[in-house]
Amino acid sequence: MEMLEMGIGYLKELNGLSITLRVLLAVVCGGVIGLERGRAHQPAGMRTYMLVCMGAAVVMATGHYMYDVFQTGDPARLGAQVISGIGFLGAGSIITSGQTKVRGLTTAAGLWTAACIGLAIGIGFYSAGILATLAVYLIMARFKKLEYKFLLEDVYCGVYVEFDGTxxxxxxxxxxxxxxxxxxxxxxxxxxxxxxxxxxxxxxxKEESRDTVIRQMEQIHGVRYAKYIF
Known part of the structure; x- marks a missing residue:
């Protein structure tokens, strides 16, 4: 038990092993979240989330390093700039479709959350980063069907379609x-x-159900694949 506590304490300090672990863990956590977004055919996919999460972790670790080396300043200052600055990247993924339908809000929220997870990992708060990653994945991948089941169908809906030349x-x-x-x-x-x-x-x-819309789309001759994206 004492050895385990010593190991955890060592990984919370700044050293070659802890920095390597933080960068790799941030890449993995960002990739897990981005994997679901990629499957949903969103513009911000796995690589985007990996870079956001890893970048935030590096920024937080840099703040920690500056505080330790120079013995001055606030180690959380750089991380605070990430939280506010990531909003510009998230805003770029939000678009208006049709007249009233807004798309990309979940992607934007996911990017912001991925940055926050990166900050937690970057400062050595590994457990929070891992648990938050699992929670975000469940919300994005599993709660979507639950949301569709209990909420009324939207007036505007989006479908990803693959079709041939016929x-x-x-x-x-x-x-x-x-x-x-x-x-x-x-x-x-x-x-x-x-x-x-x-x-x-x-x-x-007519507020048809999503399953009905997909079935009608798949019945068209030449349509190979159809999937709801919002």
Whole structure:
């Protein structure tokens, strides 16, 4: 028990092993959160979250180092700037789709939280960083279905679609219009050799369930894959 406490105390100090652990742990925690965002086809994916979390950890460790070496200043000052400054990066992921639908709020909140996790890891508060990472992953990956189940369907909804050359956006629009769903916005993704990608914003006037919308989309000839993104 005493050896364990000594080991934990050693890792909370600034040394080569603790710095390596903090950087690697920040990369892993950021990657776990970013993995879910990447699966949801959000612009801020795994690498973005890794960099944000690691950068925050390095900033916090630098503040700790400056305080130890120069014996002056506040070790939390640099970290405070990260908390406020990360808002600019998060704001860049928020866009307005259609007339009233705002997208990217969860991504922005996730980036801010990833930075906070990085700060905790950077100062040596490993347990808080790991627990917060697990909590964020559960909220983003698992609570989404729970939210969809208990909340009313949104007027605007977004669908990620992969389709081949036998179908066009016009064909998809005509098919969905027959079920009271209007296409408000289309963002075309990278085109592969065998299929194309698009993020389609639909106006769900009849408040159809998300499962119903996806089923209707998948019934279109030429559509290979469809998934809700918001």
């Amino acid at each position: 179908v066009t956006i016009s064909d998809i629009a005509q098919h969905m219009a027959g079920f009271g769903l209007e296409i408000e916005e289309v963002q075309m993704g990278k085109q592969g050799k065998e299929f194309r990608k698009a993020m389609i914003t639909l106006k769900n006037k």
